[in-house]
Amino acid sequence: MEGMIYIVGMGPGNRGMMTGDAYEAVSAADVIVGYTVYTELMAKIVPGKKFVSTPMRHEIERCRRCFELAKEGRRVALICSGDAGVYGLAAPMLEMAADYPDIDIAVVPGITAANSGAAVLGAPLCHDYCVISLSDLLTPWPVIERRLRAAVLGDFAIAIYNPSSHKRKDYLQRACTILINAGAKPDRACGYVKNIGREGTLKTCCTLEELWNADVNMFTTVFVGNSQTRVIDGRLVTPRGYVIHTRESYE
């Protein structure tokens, strides 16, 4: 008897930011597989379930484990933070699925940090936007650099994932320099959010120049506005294009 695998985007890590379908999938699972940080968060949301965790950087082992558990007839939920289809394990799972033609797989979407972080800051992604990761573990840096340049060329608002890590302390500074050299003005409206949806959520609005000195870590999502983005009453807003006559604009 073959099982079934749900690849579940859990959002930032609390019940309120999970979808109903995601909650159902983990609640109904025989076993929940994930990176330790996320299985620990999930154990608070669905206590008493069976969890299997593997450490960071053991992603392929984690994927393979899901298929083995499903082959034994179990209903498996593989959990990823945010959306499993955004820098998550949905892609490697679907690549690996070629080895297990009898196992059914469903991808359950979740709120990715671009969208949850945007809501904390205001509405920085309310027009066309790009999502770019600065992690060069799996992507050569020149590809990342090319994408940052293209984002400025297209005047996209940008959500930046993985702006820093222990080994990559200066990557956000490098990115800021690339964006400015590509034509983004140093006073471009930007912002960043730490610990989205978790204890100690912290949001900051700043300019692109100030972003250079921002204190960011691997739990920070960074937003660079497009040329129209403004800070309004402490919120980062990329206009959709409507003409709005506020009192301010009459004065």
Next chain:
Amino acid sequence: MEGMIYIVGMGPGNRGMMTGDAYEAVSAADVIVGYTVYTELMAKIVPGKKFVSTPMRHEIERCRRCFELAKEGRRVALICSGDAGVYGLAAPMLEMAADYPDIDIAVVPGITAANSGAAVLGAPLCHDYCVISLSDLLTPWPVIERRLRAAVLGDFAIAIYNPSSHKRKDYLQRACTILINAGAKPDRACGYVKNIGREGTLKTCCTLEELWNADVNMFTTVFVGNSQTRVIDGRLVTPRGYVIHTRESYE
């Protein structure tokens, strides 16, 4: 007494794809404001609530209405499909908020069509991606064209919103031509999803060339892969970069 406004992303339109926080916000609201199509969907999810609907293209009137209701002391939920912060009313609301300094506003994120549609197709956005709308109601076409070109230049996967409408029948064809002229190969892996999360969900994988003839409407979200995207067992997958030894790769 001043009220409070929640700007709520309801996802594609069913309870399963809404977050817990979004469901709470509409459940606790005194009045739910939205475009008719979405208030009707929401009335099935939270029956018995008071709804105020305004027709399409009356977005600014709808926003203003929320503030008036809140000024009377009501707790208002303004609902948008997908994520209110992605081509939704979060931006105009936060711009208009300057007129109503005493009213509190919170943005509650939702699953936007890029992510819900990606999950239906597989994992087309599992690496850096762009979200681009082809609607030129509020954005000049040359800006849209420039963004499509930049997306190819950066080798982003692309989620395309509003690929067609009554007045813009050929916009997706124009977009395909721009992408190919910018260097995307005609056999680039693509896909599209109709009626995500609603009755009659329909998914199709195709090439960029075939996309030209795709039958799309205003309820379709289109995905153009990056240069690495492949169709694997009928699913559209943009690899994250892991090395995966499938049986296939051993053969």
